[in-house]
Amino acid sequence: MATGIVQEVIPPVLDSTSDQPPLFDGTTRLYISLICPYAQRAWIARNYKGLQDKIKLVPLDLSNRPAWYKEKVYPPNKVPSLEHNGKIIGESLDLLKYLDSSFEGPSLLPDDPAKREFAEELLLYTDTFGRGVIVSLKGDTDVGAPYDHLETALSKFDDGPFFLGQFSLVDIAYAPFIERYHPLTLDVKKYDITAGRPKLTAWIEVRYVLQYFYGLRPVDRVEQDRSISANQKMI
Ligand SMILES: N[C@@H](CCC(=O)N[C@@H](CS)C(=O)NCC(=O)O)C(=O)O
Numbered sequence: 001m002a003t004g005i006v007q008e009v010i011p012p013v014l015d016s017t018s019d020q021p022p023l024f025d026g027t028t029r030l031y032i033s034l035i036c037p038y039a040q041r042a043w044i045a046r047n048y049k050g051l052q053d054k055i056k057l058v059p060l061d062l063s064n065r066p067a068w069y070k071e072k073v074y075p076p077n078k079v080p081s082l083e084h085n086g087k088i089i090g091e092s093l094d095l096l097k098y099l100d101s102s103f104e105g106p107s108l109l110p111d112d113p114a115k116r117e118f119a120e121e122l123l124l125y126t127d128t129f130g131r132g133v134i135v136s137l138k139g140d141t142d143v144g145a146p147y148d149h150l151e152t153a154l155s156k157f158d159d160g161p162f163f164l165g166q167f168s169l170v171d172i173a174y175a176p177f178i179e180r181y182h183p184l185t186l187d188v189k190k191y192d193i194t195a196g197r198p199k200l201t202a203w204i205e206v207r208y209v210l211q212y213f214y215g216l217r218p219v220d221r222v223e224q225d226r227s228i229s230a231n232q233k234m235i
Pocket of ligand 1: 039
């Protein structure tokens with residue numbers, strides 16, 4: 001089946017020796033790291049909304065960061081950040097909402113107020129989820145508990161395989177993390193997060209298909225493996 005996917009050419013990664021791209025010259029720029037899951041949230045949203053031509057990627061080398069990034073662009077010195085309309089916006093979850101409300105393309109939130117309320121709840125849970133996973137990988141707490149929470153969440157709406165039924169920014173918020181935790185948990189704890197969790201299994205499968213369909217696979221295998229081994233160092 002022809003999918004019509006054109007793989008995006010990723011611009012060169014900028015480091016401490018690189019010149020700063022012009023700031024506030026009217027170009028919209030998304031500052032990322034190729035292996036950062038938070039940056040991937042914004043990157044996936046950009047691609048899903050079809051904004052590849054409108055939002056230029058600026059990949060940074062976080063281990064050898066250009067000084068101008070902190071000094072002139074984004075003082076918190078983290079990625080992602082978005083340069084748009086004369087301002088810089090940071091924090092990946094805020095960026096998901098900003099990209100959705102400020103740009104054209106398919107909506108990342110349903111109209112249904114009950115679904116929107118649940119979206120907020122699940123976005124709030126992302127940090128708790130991440131902490132729960134890391135603590136369980138480091139110690140003896142129940143490895144499955146954070147995934148049980150997701151399995152229950154995925155059962156709430158049955159009009160599609162995603163958290164809110166239809167694909168939304170909630171799926172994007174979790175995707176880059178589950179993509180890493182799934183093989184990492186198997187590796188470190190010999191624990192398969194999909195076993196006995198049919199909804200999570202379906203979510204992971206359909207998400208992979210979607211990633212390829214929309215060209216949403218931002219990291220190649222090598223980068224992903226690098227990132228998994230970086231995560232392992234944290235444990
Ligand atoms: N809460 C931030 C977290 C972003 C974040 O921690 N990004 C990492 C890379 S994955 C970073 O820029 N780290 C650089 C640093 O902390 O100095 C968000 O959601 O955007």
